Amino acid sequence: MPVQLLKIIKGKSEIPLPSHLQKEDLKNLQEGFDHTNKYFQGLVILSYPLTKLRDGTDFFKVVLQAPSLHWLENQHLLPLSPPDSTNSVTVTEQQAEGCRSYLVILLVTGVSRDLDNSCSQINSINILIYGKMAEDCAKVIQHGDTFVVAGFKLAKSPTLREDGRHGCHLEVSEEAGSAIYIYTIPRATAASETASVSVTPKYVYTPLNCLKDGTIVNLYGVVKFFKPPYVSKGTDYCSVVTLVDPSNVKLTCTLFNGNLDCLPKIYKVGDIIRFHRIKVREYNGQMQGITSVGFASLTFDGTVGAPIVPRTSSKVYTFMDEEQKTIEELRVWAASNLSISGPAVKLSGVQPMLFFDLTCQLVGKAKVDGSSFLLKVWDGTKCPYPTWKVPVEARDLEGEKILLHQLRNLTVDILVYDNHVQLAKSLKIGSFLRIYSIHPKQASADNEDVSQIEFHLHGGTCYGRGIGVLPESNPDVKELKTFLESVDLADSQNMESMSSVELDGTFNSVTDLESHLRRCQHFSVTVLTDHQDLNNTELKTILNSTAPQQYRIRAKLRTYKPQKLYQSIKLHCSKCNSLQEVPDGDDFDFILQGSAVTAPNPELHNTSWYDSVTWTTQDQKQRKIAIHFVKHDEMLQQPEDTLLMIEGGTLKEVWKLTKRFKCVIPVRSTEDDLELLDLSAPFLLQGNIKYYGCKQCSTPKPVKSLSSIAAEQRPSWEPTEIAQVLGIEPLQYVFIMKFTLVDGTGALNAYLFDYEKFFHIPASEILTSNFLQQKMQMTMNTLCPPGRKLDDLPWLECFIKSYNVRDEMKHQVYYQIFDTTVAEDVV
């Protein structure tokens, strides 16, 4: 009686096993343990087709999943009721006793779970069944049932790396004297017997804080960040998704598939995701998800109370009440724990420099050149600024000619670049799109009266830049369609003659910025930090006076340079008063590559004041990297307090290290000490900021001088202090801008030289922060609103000083703004 089919006993969640048999945990299924008189219980989550081995032996493989408890179960799957059944067969003590030396598998219906509190990663094990037993088992096995296994033979699993299951498998065969008892789901009718083939497998979902390297898991998460699918440089589409769950752990997943439809259909941050069979790997010290064989996903709207309709490409998927409950719970959790942005930006609410996502309909498209492509889109609202029109050949423009003409005042041109071109080309006219991270760029306004907004979708995928096609079933699309149908085209055609301010009135869509500007009209948008008692001087008087002098003025900012604000950042040496451009990342990369040619000198490793770690990259270059962690009191500090030096690192590696450690100093080996790289490279990186030294005024010292700071009671690793001991004259980041000020009596150019006081933004941080760049642009838009007549510009109160600059050829008077800041309510 090697395989016996049994029915469950009504109302009993435990199988009547011989008393000498004891339950074994999955974690104790290891070589060297005594498994006599032990049994293991698990769910059938997978079975493979019955096959024959080379010698003709039948072979059958099933996968059992260990019972486990995790937060989902904690919240709503427990307590579980005992399985219900009508048919019953009793296994007598004698029957069970008779198979003491046999392998026993008991298959019981329903779900019975252990309240095992661990969140172990490996939760499944392979069972290999040989011979007649394989054949018999294959006939009766059903997914979703619970197995109990006892008296088994253990062997190392050869498929551990691929399947991420238990390191051992269990072997069973009649020849070995095994026997199998099977308790199975009652099959009342012939119909249900057939249907039982599709019995739903029971999935276990791993919380994100319980993921382990090398496993394949199922999981739920809320989308915190995503890149819509884009064409990778390989053969597939790629999509990157960062999930979070109530464990508050993030998981970034890199998903590939040659079929666009097989990647998750995410439309918004806050969408809820269910992944099946995603592979977990460690990458850069963090867990990473990656597509594995059999990967499948479901995506749900993350709005609390919205209909729960999975978005998926699979025709077959499991989805039950349990899942519904999980989704709703994640929605509620996300609503109070995740910052999900407010209402979507419409074209009427676009603000220059503020990157935005646009839900729109494609009206026209055209090729522009090899690296850019034009999309003409509308969302039924009117952009309050004049927008640019990209010149294209009429024959290159695809779309309904009549509609393009009718909508000409409502469509905007979006120029997409590089990697987005291929996808853009394939878009169908009339389709609904969500374009992510569009850059509304102010065209350089040499002509002061008209300042245009250009819409760019730059190359690359940073910040989730990309294009997604929305189905007509999408709620946002439904809403947009209704709105588009209500737009009166006659109105929009009459608008051509109106100014943008009048248009705002017409559309009743005055942006916050606009009303804000009006408020600023009468009050000064800048304030003095001193000299309040002085009276104003007219610009004409100042222009007719000799320098040097100081004045208080009231004037309007007619224009400023540079218009590209990032160009206003320079590096200043306070010792020699020189100014220089901020080196770009490529320069640094080049210097790092050059320094990586020199291998780390092992004699300089592990000194009294730092510990060293070295390794060689596995790629062809065999690059040697050394990291020296500076100690304090002969101890390593916490990463966030640690200064480290790196040799042979790449730009990306250096960058990654700055995220974890307080200070990073790129160095290279000499014969007797480590030394700084060329001063065109930063001598120190802290957080987002790269600190540079003046080439002219610095006399770099060997880096062992740093040991004096390390020996301090509480090393603070201040950049100025580090610079000092290393013999570096540090350069400071400054804003240098030229303001053209007018007051009705005259116009003068005044320079702004500011570290951070004027804008309330540190110049050192602006290049690495999109947010701060946008903030600065908004400030400039308030000080000098684009597209305005002189009368409509706000007033600025400033303190300026005049000074002389003489050389052999000429003498000139210059003006500089100081003791002035942007008013708090403007920032």
Place this chain on the structure above:
DNA sequence: GCTTAGGTTTTG
């Protein structure tokens, strides 16, 4: 054939 990308900068 087994990569692609691996959230974090565009400056057109």
